[in-house]
Structure formats: structure tokens, C-alpha cells
Amino acid sequence: MATLSTSFGHDSMAAFRDALPVGTGAAPTADRLCAIGDCLHLAKGEQLAPDAREDRLVYVAGGSAKLVAQPVSDSPACQVLAFHFAGDMISVLRQSGNDAWGDFRLVALTDCGLVVFPAERFLDLAQNDPAVLRSVLARSLQALHRSRTRMMQMGHKSAGARIADFLVSMAERLTGCTTGACAFALPMSRRDIGDSLGLTIETVSRQLTELREAGLVETEGRSNISLSDVAALARLAGRAAGNAGSPAGSQSGMTPKS
Amino acid sequence: MATLSTSFGHDSMAAFRDALPVGTGAAPTADRLCAIGDCLHLAKGEQLAPDAREDRLVYVAGGSAKLVAQPVSDSPACQVLAFHFAGDMISVLRQSGNDAWGDFRLVALTDCGLVVFPAERFLDLAQNDPAVLRSVLARSLQALHRSRTRMMQMGHKSAGARIADFLVSMAERLTGCTTGACAFALPMSRRDIGDSLGLTIETVSRQLTELREAGLVETEGRSNISLSDVAALARLAGRAAGNAGSPAGSQSGMTPKS
DNA sequence: CGCAGTCTTGAGACAGATCAACTCACGTGG
DNA sequence: CCACGTGAGTTGATCTGTCTCAAGACTGCG
Numbered sequence: 001m002a003t004l005s006t007s008f009g010h011d012s013m014a015a016f017r018d019a020l021p022v023g024t025g026a027a028p029t030a031d032r033l034c035a036i037g038d039c040l041h042l043a044k045g046e047q048l049a050p051d052a053r054e055d056r057l058v059y060v061a062g063g064s065a066k067l068v069a070q071p072v073s074d075s076p077a078c079q080v081l082a083f084h085f086a087g088d089m090i091s092v093l094r095q096s097g098n099d100a101w102g103d104f105r106l107v108a109l110t111d112c113g114l115v116v117f118p119a120e121r122f123l124d125l126a127q128n129d130p131a132v133l134r135s136v137l138a139r140s141l142q143a144l145h146r147s148r149t150r151m152m153q154m155g156h157k158s159a160g161a162r163i164a165d166f167l168v169s170m171a172e173r174l175t176g177c178t179t180g181a182c183a184f185a186l187p188m189s190r191r192d193i194g195d196s197l198g199l200t201i202e203t204v205s206r207q208l209t210e211l212r213e214a215g216l217v218e219t220e221g222r223s224n225i226s227l228s229d230v231a232a233l234a235r236l237a238g239r240a241a242g243n244a245g246s247p248a249g250s251q252s253g254m255t256p257k258s
Numbered sequence: 259m260a261t262l263s264t265s266f267g268h269d270s271m272a273a274f275r276d277a278l279p280v281g282t283g284a285a286p287t288a289d290r291l292c293a294i295g296d297c298l299h300l301a302k303g304e305q306l307a308p309d310a311r312e313d314r315l316v317y318v319a320g321g322s323a324k325l326v327a328q329p330v331s332d333s334p335a336c337q338v339l340a341f342h343f344a345g346d347m348i349s350v351l352r353q354s355g356n357d358a359w360g361d362f363r364l365v366a367l368t369d370c371g372l373v374v375f376p377a378e379r380f381l382d383l384a385q386n387d388p389a390v391l392r393s394v395l396a397r398s399l400q401a402l403h404r405s406r407t408r409m410m411q412m413g414h415k416s417a418g419a420r421i422a423d424f425l426v427s428m429a430e431r432l433t434g435c436t437t438g439a440c441a442f443a444l445p446m447s448r449r450d451i452g453d454s455l456g457l458t459i460e461t462v463s464r465q466l467t468e469l470r471e472a473g474l475v476e477t478e479g480r481s482n483i484s485l486s487d488v489a490a491l492a493r494l495a496g497r498a499a500g501n502a503g504s505p506a507g508s509q510s511g512m513t514p515k516s
Numbered sequence: 517c518g519c520a521g522t523c524t525t526g527a528g529a530c531a532g533a534t535c536a537a538c539t540c541a542c543g544t545g546g
Numbered sequence: 547c548c549a550c551g552t553g554a555g556t557t558g559a560t561c562t563g564t565c566t567c568a569a570g571a572c573t574g575c576g
Contacts, residue, residue, distance in 0.1 A: 055399075069407075079414075081406050093403050123395070127388040134381060137391065140398040141313075141377075145351050147405040148339050149327075156337075156456050159532065190555065198414050200533060205556055222541065222554070417564065448523065458565060463524055480522070480573060 012039045012061035012113035019059070019087065021135045029129035033122065037115040042108035048116070050103045052094050055119035060088045063112020064187040066196075067092065069104050080196035083109070083188060085173055089139065091119065109187040157238060162197045163207040165237035167217070171230050178234075183226030270297045270319035270371040277317070277345065279393045287387035291380065295373040300366035306374070308361045310352050313377035318346045321370020322445040324454075325350065327362050338454035341367070341446060343431055347397065349377065367445040415496060420455045421465040423495035425475070429488050436492075441484030 013034055020030050042048065042065070048058070067081045067090060081104070084090055092104055106114075126133040157165070171177045174184045186193075194204045211217040216233055218226045227233060271292055278288050300306065300323070306316070325339045325348065339362070342348055350362055364372075384391040415423070429435045432442045444451075452462045469475040474491055476484045485491060 081409070091399055091402070093399070119399075123392060127392060130385040130388070130391065133388065133391055133395065134385060137381070137395045137398060140395060140402060141349055141351070144349070144398060144402045144405060147402060147409060151339070151405060151409040201555080202534085202557085203532060206532095209556075459523080460525085460566085461564060464564095467524075 015061040016059045016115045032125050048106040050105050056092045057117045057119050059115040061113040062086045064109045159203050164233045168234045179231045181228050185223045273319040274317045274373045290383050306364040308363050314350045315375040315377050317373040319371040320344045322367045417461050419496050422491045426492045437489045439486050443481045
């Protein structure tokens with residue numbers, strides 16, 4: 001976290017600026033937005049201090065993180081709400097209020113660079129530039145849509161389908177691959193996967209074994225995984241044909257240029 | 259849908275206007291918004307024509323409706339995404355895109371009055387009045403938050419907890435009651451309840467019976483229900499103490515004044 | 517009053533959770 | 547550099563909760 005911190009921070013801000021919509025005369029707004037953004041670097045395992053006073057918008061410039069909700073009293077399982085990777089813009093809302101769940105926290109799965117904004121002030125500034133505000137709104141609606149779709153799936157999908165869906169989604173988000181074969185390293189543990197899918201760690205493991213025996217998946221070490229046929233997995237996951245759903249999380253990807 | 263349409267329509271529009279944030283100089287914007295809004299009345303069982311070309315924002319002026327997603331090819335169960343009541347502002351996005359799910363449809367559970375806006379044009383106009391735009395954004399973020407929270411619960415909650423949660427949520431939304439006893443009429447069928455909770459109709463029935471035997475619930479006829487102790491149900495549902503989560507749906511309630 | 521569809525209730529099957537070993541990867545210290 | 551230990555991952559046996567299939571009872575409508 002030491003020496004590289006500042007330069008990483010600088011890169012983070014630059015990355016954020018690049019991700020902004022290129023509206024006419026948006027430059028001054030971008031400047032002001034950057035002025036209130038707080039660059040920070042989280043080492044693997046560290047978490048964003050859960051300031052309960054205000055909502056925050058966080059831009060992930062690099063690395064990967066998980067958004068978790070911790071049960072307030074008892075402590076059995078913490079639910080993973082979403083995984084996030086470079087380019088995602090996520091809203092970390094304060095206190096869910098009065099449910100049995102405590103606050104939401106962003107935890108680093110790998111070292112990662114973030115830009116943190118106070119939501120209120122960010123929106124105040126964005127208000128001057130309707131294009132930015134609207135862009136954020138559009139992302140939110142999209143995110144809502146994805147969340148709904150995901151919820152829907154969670155409702156009645158088998159463990160196997162959920163795992164397949166998870167893998168397809170990861171392949172897509174980590175490598176951009178939507179068909180054929182691909183390999184990548186999963187930054188999260190089996191427990192994280194289970195917690196995000198509403199399954200136990202044992203079930204996750206068993207399903208992976210099954211896929212391995214079916215020749216669709218190969219694993220090496222703890223995190224390296226390779227999929228031999230993404231399309232087949234997508235079919236197993238109950239997706240139509242194309243895909244593009246991003247079930248395992250992404251609520252507000254912010255990559256208007258790509 | 260015939261004779262009463264216009265007068266009901268008028269009331270719907272008035273209700274919508276009342277719900278708008280009272281910003282300075284917002285009146286002209288309100289006028290323009292109302293100008294593109296389409297008032298319409300749905301009889302019980304009717305559905306909003308699923309125009310697949312554009313996203314729409316719908317204000318529910320009166321009555322109750324369900325937002326459903328229909329599987330495109332096979333036809334086993336249609337998933338109920340949310341229930342909506344008077345005062346809710348919901349976004350009906352067109353085609354989920356490429357998933358195995360077809361389009362989203364709004365179906366009337368009881369006769370209801372709606373104001374339908376083309377999302378694009380609504381936002382174009384709202385852009386002139388940042389207060390309105392921001393209000394919509396705030397609602398969206400809230401909705402996302404609720405959706406996430408709900409998803410989280412869906413993940414690992416027992417059937418009993420889901421039903422209890424559902425009842426508490428309905429009590430709150432239909433009668434404003436958050437503790438003590440209350441009675442109301444459920445506008446949706448057991449099947450709808452099951453489809454929204456990811457349970458079968460039989461399980462819903464069984465759980466209700468169980469609650470009845472526990473003395474927490476009484477039913478009369480098909481839809482009348484009375485809860486003797488909402489707080490106890492909330493506890494059963496795994497909520498902390500207060501409540502205010504609105505799990506069974508509401509994504510964008512629009513009642514800034516209340 | 518009778519029919520159709522909704523709701524309830526029961527018995528059996530199955531998926532996934534739970535409990536309990538066991539194995540292996542990876543980081544540490546000798 | 548390699549043995550070692552810890553914690554992650556795998557595998558197996560069993561158990562519980564929910565779905566499924568199948569009657570039956572009731573509501574509410576024509």
C-alpha cells in the first residue's frame with residue numbers, strides 16, 4: 001500500500017475521468033467531480049471503512065472487490081451482494097435501515113484502486129451537467145433491471161444452473177469471452193461464490209466437480225479455472241443463446257466508451 | 259375500460275401531479291410531463307400492451323398491479339417481479355434482452371388507473387428540471403437497494419420466513435400498519451404470491467395454515483386476511499425490530515409528500 | 517343450484533443443507 | 547530448498563425442507 005499508492009491513486013482518477021460521458025462542456029464538471037473524489041487503495045482483504053452517515057458512489061479503477069451485507073446480530077453467513085471489477089461504478093448505500101442486516105461493505109478481493117465520492121455532493125455537481133446525471137440514472141435503471149432479472153433467476157434455478165451462470169458471467173466480465181473456450185483466475189473464494197449464489201460451500205464444490213466430470217470445466221490450484229465451452233455452460237445456466245446478462249453482480253458498470 | 263376511462267384518467271393525472279416534488283418553478287415542467295403522459299384504465303386481469311420498442315415509466319394512480327416476466331419458450335411458471343399499489347412509480351423496461359425471459363408486463367390485479375410515460379421523453383423533459391430528474395434517480399437508487407436487499411433475503415430464507423415477510427410487507431403497504439394487529443384484503447392469488455416468492459402454491463398454503471395454527475393469522479374467504487401481531491410476524495421473517503423494508507416489490511414508490 | 521377454478525391437505529421423492537472426515541494448496545520457518 | 551502447518555477445498559453419509567403428484571373441500575360465479 002506504500003510506495004505505489006499515490007501513483008496508483010492518480011491512475012485511478014484518470015481512469016474515472018476517461019469513463020465519464022464525453023458531453024459538450026462537460027470538462028469543468030469533470031474537474032469538479034474529480035475534486036471531491038477520494039482516491040484510495042485497498043490491499044487484498046481490506047475493506048472500505050463503512051461510514052454509516054452518508055451514501056457513497058465508488059468507481060473501481062482497478063482490481064476486484066465484493067459488496068457484502070453483514071447480519072447485525074447473529075453471524076452465520078454474510079451475504080455477498082455483488083462482485084465488482086475494473087470499470088464498475090457502484091453505489092454503497094448506508095444502513096439498510098432497520099432490517100436484520102447491518103451495513104453494506106466493500107471488501108477488496110485483490111489489491112484495488114478506488115475513487116470514492118460522497119453521493120450527495122456528487123449528485124449536486126452532476127446536476128449542473130444533465131448528461132452526467134442522466135447517465136448515472138440510466139445506469140441505475142439498468143442496474144435495477146439486472147438486479148430484478150437476477151432475483152428472478154435466483155428464485156427458481158437449480159444449484160447447477162446457478163454455478164454455470166456464475167461461470168459464464170465471470171468469463172464475460174473477466175475476459176470478455178461469451179462463447180468458445182477461455183481461462184481465467186477467480187479472485188474470490190468458494191465461500192464468496194456460495195454466499196453470492198445462496199448455496200453452501202460444499203454444494204459449490206460438488207457442482208464444480210460435476211462440471212469437471214462433464215468435461216466443461218478444468219481447475220488448477222485454488223483459483224485458476226478454464227472453461228472448454230462457454231456456450232454450453234450458458235445453455236446449462238438456462239440462458240437463451242446470446243447472453244449479456246451479468247447476473248453475478250454488476251449493478252452499474254461505467255464504461256460508456258467501450 | 260369504456261365510459262369511466264376519461265374521468266378516471268383525469269383523476270390519475272391529478273394524482274400524478276400531486277406526487278411530483280414541489281420544486282421552484284417546477285410547474286411548467288409538470289405541465290409538459292403531464293402532456294406526454296397517457297392516462298389509462300385497466301380492468302382486473304387486463305395487461306398493459308407490452309410495447310417492446312421503448313422503455314416506459316408508469317405511475318400507479320389507483321388500484322393494484324403485478325409486474326411479471328414471462329418465459330419466452332417454455333411456459334411453466336411466470337415470475338412475479340413485484341406488486342404495485344397506488345402511488346408507486348415503476349419502470350417497465352422493454353425486452354430483458356437476450357435472457358431466457360421474454361418481456362416484462364404489467365398486469366392489473368384489480369381495476370386500476372395508470373399514467374404511462376415514454377421513458378426517453380420523460381427524462382428529456384425532466385432534464386430541464388434537475389429536481390425532478392434527481393428525484394427519479396433517488397427513487398431508482400432506493401429501488402435498487404430494496405431489490406438487492408430482497409435478493410439477499412431470497413437467497414437463504416425459509417418458506418415460512420418468506421411468507422411472514424410478505425405479509426408484513428403487505429400490511430405495511432396496504433394499511434400502513436407496522437405493528438400490532440391489522441386486517442386487509444390481498445388482491446393477488448396464492449399463485450401470484452408463490453411466483454413472487456419462488457415457492458409453490460402448495461407451500462404457500464401450508465405455511466399460511468401453519469401461521470393460522472400458531473394464532474398469528476386468520477383468513478376469511480379467499481382474500482381477506484387479518485394479522486394478530488405484525489411485530490411477531492416481522493420477527494418470524496427475520497427482520498430486526500422496526501421494519502420499513504418493502505420486500506415484495508416496490509421499486510420506486512413516488513410519494514414524496516407523505 | 518351447480519359448475520369451474522382456487523385453495524387445502526396428504527404421501528412420497530429429491531435437491532440441497534448439515535455434519536464429519538479427509539486431502540491438498542500455499543505460505544512459513546527451519 | 548524443502549518439511550511443516552494452517553486453512554481452503556473436496557468428498558461422503560445423513561437429514562431436513564420444499565417440490566411433485568394426487569385427491570379432496572371450499573369459494574364464488576353463472
